[in-house]
Amino acid sequence: MKTNSIVFGIFAIALPVVAYLLPALGLNEYYLYVSYIVLQYVVLATAWNVLGGYAGYVNFGTGAFFGVGAYAALFLMLAFQAPLTVQIAGAAITGALLGVGVGLLTLRLKGIFFSIATIAVAIVIETFILNWRFVGGAAGMQVIRPPVPLGFETYTRLLLVVMMILAVISLAVARYIQNSWLGRGLQALRDAEVAAECSGVPTLRLKLIACALSGGLMAMAGSTLPLYSSFIEPHSAFSLNYSVMALSMAVIGGMSRWWGPAIGAIVIAASQQFAVSASPEKHLLIVGLSLIIFVVVAPSGLVGSIQWLRKWLSPAASTGRQSERLGKP
Amino acid sequence: MTAFLHVRDVTKTFFGFTALSNVSLNVTSGERLGLIGPNGSGKTTLINCISGVLQFDTGEIEFEGSAISKMPPYQRAKRGVARTFQIPKPFHSMSVAENLMVPLEYIVHGLIDVSNEDSVYKEASEILARVRLDDRRHAHPGDLSQVELRKLELARAIAARPKLLICDEAMAGLAMKEVNEILDILLELNGAGITIIMIEHIMQAVMRFSQRIVCLSAGQIICDDLPEKVMANAEVRRAYLGS
Numbered sequence: 001m002k003t004n005s006i007v008f009g010i011f012a013i014a015l016p017v018v019a020y021l022l023p024a025l026g027l028n029e030y031y032l033y034v035s036y037i038v039l040q041y042v043v044l045a046t047a048w049n050v051l052g053g054y055a056g057y058v059n060f061g062t063g064a065f066f067g068v069g070a071y072a073a074l075f076l077m078l079a080f081q082a083p084l085t086v087q088i089a090g091a092a093i094t095g096a097l098l099g100v101g102v103g104l105l106t107l108r109l110k111g112i113f114f115s116i117a118t119i120a121v122a123i124v125i126e127t128f129i130l131n132w133r134f135v136g137g138a139a140g141m142q143v144i145r146p147p148v149p150l151g152f153e154t155y156t157r158l159l160l161v162v163m164m165i166l167a168v169i170s171l172a173v174a175r176y177i178q179n180s181w182l183g184r185g186l187q188a189l190r191d192a193e194v195a196a197e198c199s200g201v202p203t204l205r206l207k208l209i210a211c212a213l214s215g216g217l218m219a220m221a222g223s224t225l226p227l228y229s230s231f232i233e234p235h236s237a238f239s240l241n242y243s244v245m246a247l248s249m250a251v252i253g254g255m256s257r258w259w260g261p262a263i264g265a266i267v268i269a270a271s272q273q274f275a276v277s278a279s280p281e282k283h284l285l286i287v288g289l290s291l292i293i294f295v296v297v298a299p300s301g302l303v304g305s306i307q308w309l310r311k312w313l314s315p316a317a318s319t320g321r322q323s324e325r326l327g328k329p
Numbered sequence: 330m331t332a333f334l335h336v337r338d339v340t341k342t343f344f345g346f347t348a349l350s351n352v353s354l355n356v357t358s359g360e361r362l363g364l365i366g367p368n369g370s371g372k373t374t375l376i377n378c379i380s381g382v383l384q385f386d387t388g389e390i391e392f393e394g395s396a397i398s399k400m401p402p403y404q405r406a407k408r409g410v411a412r413t414f415q416i417p418k419p420f421h422s423m424s425v426a427e428n429l430m431v432p433l434e435y436i437v438h439g440l441i442d443v444s445n446e447d448s449v450y451k452e453a454s455e456i457l458a459r460v461r462l463d464d465r466r467h468a469h470p471g472d473l474s475q476v477e478l479r480k481l482e483l484a485r486a487i488a489a490r491p492k493l494l495i496c497d498e499a500m501a502g503l504a505m506k507e508v509n510e511i512l513d514i515l516l517e518l519n520g521a522g523i524t525i526i527m528i529e530h531i532m533q534a535v536m537r538f539s540q541r542i543v544c545l546s547a548g549q550i551i552c553d554d555l556p557e558k559v560m561a562n563a564e565v566r567r568a569y570l571g572s
Contacts, residue, residue, distance in 0.1 A: 002443075181434055181435070181440055181441065184427075184430065184431060184434060184441075185431070185434075185435065187420065187422060187423065188420045188423075188431045190422070191419070191420040191421050191422055191423070192418035192419065192420055192421075194382055194402075194414075194418065195414060195418035195419075195420070195485075196420070196431065197381075197382075197401065197402040197403050197406075198380055198381075198382070198402050198403070198406055198411070198412055199403075199406060199431045199432040199435060199436070199485060199488075199489060200403050200406045200407055200431070200432050200435035200436035200489060201403055201431060201435050202401070202403045202435075203403070204401075256422075
């Protein structure tokens, strides 16, 4: 486990550096744009999995948290000319607080009722932003970007590095949860909530922590949107697409491991970007079909398939989480 | 022997239906209490109120001298109230041993990390040995037989180091040999100082196990006495045994 942490740490430092050096390879700016979108979905899918995968509460409000993050950043920019780091932190805090608030209101609902409530929350928040003139209301707002800081040539390049850092942060959070008391408690309450509570797990508190972390990370993913697209309007910022995509990526990637949703995000978001020029409708059809296929045939997603493959290649390899951590068969 | 569980005038209604009506019950430390009654008489509702799974309307429950009525289940579990479920509720995505790690982490040790992981795992194996399930510690609940699932329920409850263990039909659907196996385990646990309340329909098991029997009928305690006297009680026979 310790060596794993060191490997993770090396990657955590190396990946943003790679993102910084990527333009030097002479890549077309379009590929940087694609990478940014893919990483944005890595954050969203990983964040979704904290509540949806670990705790088993299917959230359809990803778009709401993403949009709130974007508008929190915009607000800080307009009202205080806040720098990007402050915008990101502010968005994350707003998202986390919203997560706790929404959690308190909705977590007593279970299953499909919880999911429906999260859609309702998304609509309420979008309506609020639609009527808030200061941030542009329904018409949206053109964002006047300050000069690119820190010697980056374009905002795309800067924000690619930023989004890579955010992706690493969200993966680190998900990885920590999975391997800690929090992950064990969430897994227990997902399997049997009453039994978990009777085994000493403070289920409501754990679910609120999951909501806060998940919401904070989702809002973080949205915080760079105003600077990135230089135009923001509620309908696209709060799009239900974010919710559907984050969910699909986590399911297809696999919800039982911290890296599953990231794999799903990379596969789906990358293929989507390359399919956009050909036929976005067909891509949506493919995503929908693969979602159904995975749910029916491989409910543990690509993670499960990879583990199955590993096991098939070397039958002695361990599978269980506990046995992995303890080095026991 | 000091009285340590007081249930005082507990009433619980579900949308107008009275499931428990002014139920009062005292349990002393170290006791083995059998709780019987026909289906729908409120046995499970009563232990749901004691373990905190259900909030009741009026009344008071005290455990070891302090009121626990307003506490959420996890706090009661930490104070020493453990229970099993009539329909086993294992954590199905975890192995048998991992199931025990949940109460071991959240109640007993506070935190499991690299420093104590191996010793806690060993502790889980020892608890599994007490219920004769240690050979299945790597199995997943989906692969367990009915009796093994019941044992897992028990083991997970014991892992919380309870002072009071409430078993909700831990033997339902088991063959007589398996019933006796579970009974032996329960008697052993009681011998180690754990107070046990057992809900059971299998009369042989109840009679062998209990020092005292409480019979519920339509949400009221109709008899609370020594096993032989409860069996001889005309009202109990009419309500429960139908003769």
